[in-house]
C-alpha cells in the first residue's frame with residue numbers, strides 16, 4: 001500500500017478513542033503509536049481495575065485487553081468492560097496457541113483476539129475491523145422481545161399465496177391431502193397448519209415417517225396388534241390410527257410404505273376400516289390422513305413400488321410446495337423471520353440488498369431448511385452486525401452432486417475472499433485486483449503454455465492479449481520459461 005493511500009484513509013477515518021489495557025509498557029507503546037497514526041486517541045491502563053475506570057470515563061470505541069494482568073485477569077474482566085462501554089468491541093490479547101483462552105474470550109463477548117507475539121500489521125487489521133464493526137453495529141435496541149410463531153408459514157411469492165389458499169380451502173373438510181415438494185420446502189409445516197385450522201384441531205396430530213419404523217413392525221405401529229400376534233407381542237397394543245382418534249395423522253414419505261401396508265392404508269382411506277395385526281375384528285378409524293412425499297409418486301407407480309389405486313386416492317387433493325430457488329422473493333421475509341426468532345437486533349437492517357441478491361442466486365438444494373440453518377450460522381458469526389455473504393456456510397450440494405459445480409464454487413470462493421478483503425478499511429479494489437490476478441493468472445498461463453508447447457505467440461493469441469503483455473506478466477510471475485515461438 002502506498003503512503004498516499006494511507007494518508008487518504010487516515011483523513012477519511014473518524015477519530016475514535018481506543019483503550020489499551022496491558023501491563024507490558026512496550027505493547028502499550030507500540031499499539032498507541034500505531035493507533036495514533038491511524039488518527040485515534042489512545043488511553044492506556046496497566047490493570048483491569050484501572051482500565052475499567054478509564055472505560056467508564058472515556059467511553060472508548062474499542063478496548064484492547066490483555067488476558068494476563070496483575071490482579072483481575074482479562075477474561076474475567078471482559079464482561080465488565082462490555083458493561084462499562086455499552087458493548088464496545090473488545091479485542092483480547094492472548095498467549096500464543098492458547099486455544100482455551102481464545103475460546104473463553106469469544107464466549108465472554110470478545111470481538112476478536114490477537115495472539116502474542118503479533119505483527120503490527122495484523123493488529124492494525126483486527127483493530128480496523130473491530131472499529132468498523134462498532135460503527136456498523138446496529139444501534140437499534142430491541143425493547144420488546146419479538147415473538148415469532150414457530151409454526152408460521154412465511155412466504156409472499158404467488159406460489160406460496162396459492163399454497164395458503166389451498167390450505168384454507170381444505171382445512172375445514174376431512175379430505176386426505178397429499179403434500180409434495182423437495183426436502184425442506186415446508187411439507188410438515190403445511191400438514192400441521194391444515195390440522196390446526198381443521199375441526200379436529202382439539203384432537204391429536206401425529207406425524208409419522210414409515211422409513212423410521214422397523215419394517216417388520218410397521219403394520220403393528222400403524223394399526224396396533226393383539227397379544228400373541230407375533231413373537232414379542234406380549235400385550236394388546238393400540239396403533240397410530242387408534243391413538244390419533246378424532247385427530248390427524250401425517251404419513252411422511254408415504255412413498256416408503258411397503259406394498260402390503262399400502263393395501264391396508266387404502267382400506268382405511270376408502271372404508272375407514274382397519275384391523276389390529278392378529279385380530280379378526282374390524283375397527284373404525286376416525287382420523288384424517290395427510291401424506292407427504294418428496295419423490296415422484298407417478299414414477300413410483302410406473303416402477304411398481306407404489307399402488308396405482310392408492311396413488312389416485314391420494315392425489316385427489318394435492319398441495320405442491322415449489323423449491324425455494326423458484327420463489328426467490330420468499331428469501332427476504334424468511335430471513336427476517338428466522339432472525340426475529342433468534343432475537344437478532346433489527347432484523348430488517350441486517351440483510352442488505354446486495355446480500356439478498358447473493359442469497360437469491362444460490363441453489364438452496366436443501367430449501368427452507370437449508371436457508372434457516374444458514375441464517376442461524378451467519379447470525380452466530382456476525383454477532384449483531386449486519387450479515388455478509390461470507391458469514392454464510394457454503395451451499396449444500398444437490399442430489400447426486402458431490403459438490404457444487406467447479407465454476408460455481410470458484411465464484412463463491414472469490415466472492416467470499418473479495419468481500420472479506422474489501423470489508424471496511426480492508427484492501428483497496430486496486431490492491432485486490434492485483435492480488436487476484438497474481439493468484440489466478442500464473443496457473444492459467446502455465447496451462448495455456450503447456451497446451452501450445454511453450455509457444456508464446458500462440459498462447460497470447462489464444463488468450464486474446466498482446467504478446468508483449470504476456471511476456472511482461474510471465475516475467476512478473478517468475479515464469480520466464482524459454483519461448484518456442486519461431
Ligand SMILES: Nc1ncnc2c1ncn2[C@@H]1O[C@H](COP(=O)(O)OP(=O)(O)OP(=O)(O)O)[C@@H](O)[C@H]1O
Nearest residue numbers: 152153154182183184185186187188189294368369
Ligand atoms: N414457509 C416457511 N416458513 C417458515 N419456516 C419454514 C417454511 N418452510 C419450511 N420452514 C422451516 O424449514 C424447516 C423444514 O421444514 P419441514 O420439515 O416442514 O420440511 P419438509 O418439506 O417436511 O422436509 P422433509 O421432506 O425433509 O421432511 C423447518 O424448520 C420449518 O419450520
